[in-house]
Amino acid sequence: MSLPRIAIDAMGGDEGVRVMIEGAALARRRHDRFKFLLVGDEERIKSALDSHPNMRGASEILHAPETVSxxxxxxxxxxxxxRTSMGMAIDAVKKGEAGAAVSSGNTGALMAMAKLSxxxxxGIDRPALAALLPTMGDTDLVMLDLGANTECDARNLVQFAIMGAAYSRIATSLPEPTVRLLNIGTEEIKGTESIRDAAEQLRAAQEQLAFSFGGFIEADKLSRGSADVVVTDGFSGNIALKAVEGAARFVTDLLKDAxxxxLRSKIGFLVSRPATELLKHHLDPNNHNGAVFLGLNGVVVKSHGSANAKGVANAVAVTARMLEEDLIERIKADLAESGYGGPVKNSTNTTAGKTPASAEGAGAEGA
Structure with missing residues (x-):
């Protein structure tokens, strides 16, 4: 089945054009229905394409004279x-020239451009950044917000829950995911007023929601598989994400040093190598790369800035699945069913020409 083409910001990320094109080429080798609009420096893109003949017939180049640092x-x-590759990739989605955009560039700039364009x-006043995290359970965990909004009220958190559950049903194929709110304890009296109010609203609206609300969850339980979606504000979410990533690197480095x-340890490594390789695969962030901005009238995916070609390919695969499963319409339908769609008073999303209030604080570069 043919899919709408995906706009790739070829200039984003730590290594830029080479890795972005290599990642897109890898994704196309896995799924030959992918087509791309490659946005960036035309000469550099053409040079990179020389190493990937499978991309030539599936790609169009859109020259962008500038790059976002x-x-x-x-x-x-x-x-x-x-004039930037990032902005032009997003604009292609707005114009219908591409079905979605992928960038490894500056998260705050991507958020601001995507929201404004x-x-x-x-009914949604703040988009959220959602990503998949590995767990001990049968499926990955969807977590949001991961840095797009440093402060959120109860309504924001409830909407994040609805959008995150819709994403989870696509990403994990669970018909009714379990959603929990990140908190400092599981008791109903714990947490800020916004978190407690959000929990109360979710319990009251349970019959109208396409997911099961499981109450609060603490950060040390994120990897246990007891929740399918975890909702929090972007400040707490980004800190939790960085802590999880740091712990994963710590375990990997500790095992490597051990x-x-x-000599006995080296022999032990050879004996246990299949298990350690499995652990390495499970903890590799490239295998879970691709954070999605939820709540926009279009699909925009953020690839980790340090992602390798495999990571970029996974981000492209996430993007394609969102298009294939029509994520935008699913979220709209769930919002309407729950009563949380429709106009929002004092919303910033209709203020043309101004930076979205949440964009300046967006900093989920680890997502």
Missing amino acids: GDEKPTQALRRAR LRTMP FQSS
């Missing part, structure tokens, strides 16, 4: 959006 403020990037769905500490 990793440390550029969203407000600065917005002023140049129409694509706008949020009716196995190299003596």
